[in-house]
Amino acid sequence: MPSLAEVQARFVSALRDRGLPPPADIAGRADETPERRFGVYRNNVHVSLVEALMGTYPVVLRLVGEDFFRGMARVYVGTALPRTPVLIHYGDDLADFIESFEPARDLAYLADVARLEWAWNLAYHAADATPVDAQALGAVPPDRMTDLVFDLQPSLRIVSSRWPILAIWDTNTNDADVRPIDLSAGGGDVLVIRPAYEVELRTLPRGGAVFIEALREGARLGGAYEQAIAASSDFDLAANLQGLIGSGAIVGFRLDDPRGAGSGGAGSGG
Incomplete structure (x- = not known):
């Protein structure tokens, strides 16, 4: 049997x-x-x-x-x-x-459009997390900013493509009459995130994907900046950090002592 x-x-x-x-x-x-x-x-x-x-x-x-x-x-x-x-x-x-x-x-662009849609699906069904209060971050002493370690949204995804997949997705999602897309315009890195109820998609600036991935892997802010500037010499730390805060990507943070002496503080959304 x-x-x-x-x-x-x-x-x-x-x-x-x-x-x-x-x-x-x-x-x-x-x-x-x-x-x-x-x-x-x-x-x-x-x-x-x-x-x-x-x-x-x-x-x-x-x-x-x-x-x-x-x-x-x-x-x-x-x-x-x-x-x-x-x-x-x-x-x-x-x-x-x-x-x-x-x-x-x-x-040739179709597979990357599918990857973007799958990232949207994962973000939509991800666990909820409340973005951190920007004022709490503002209270961090300036000389300790590089020691910040962030917790990021569970919904956060990055999709990279050589095609303009965000423009393709946008017109096929939001326009009754699909507008022409110049495929030769090139692609980039797309941030997919759900800070509250709606999934949001936005194009990341140069070096932004490297920066975010480093933060997600637990790098301190200073270390993530070094990785991002190595990947893109025109990386703007202030603009990218403000973009993360504005998108609701940061849900918690702590100060990590580079000497290994422990955390100097913590914060979270809520």
Whole structure:
């Protein structure tokens, strides 16, 4: 007798591959064949997953049209069934799939647009966190500013692209009539964040992505600045720090003693 794991594996394989026969031990009414019953079930599963992807990737859908998207999504579903029962987590690697999907080869920007939409999805469903009070940061002594270590929004994501994906996303999200986008304009780094109820997207200045990633990894403000200025000689610390505060990205902070003597203070939103 096959184990439960073997039965489940055969069931999943038959769901994924329409060319495989249904599991042998399916029971049902005598007037319907197992092939027909399982075929209906398989089709319902595939349709629901395609529709879930359409809900997660509305800009990709608008860019390629419903027929193309459904066809592409059906191929994707055949290779990637959900790993969890929560469908908001389904489709995390669709962008990678698009990059290798031959019919989308001429739409070189499409995969990065999908990455931006997935970042939006993650930000929307991320844990809530209250941005820090700017006045609390203002109370930090100037000679200790470089020792600041920040806690950043759980929703914060950065998507980098050589294409103008934010402009593509914006016109396909907010404009009734899609405006032309100059693909030769180049790309950059897009900050995706949800400081309160709405997800916000904005272009980061040069060096901003390096700066934020360093802060997210626990670097002190001074160390993050050094990494950012090495990446972009025109990096503006004051402007980038103000941008983080204004976007609600900072939800907590502490003063880290570079000599390893402990923290000199702390603050948080709330």
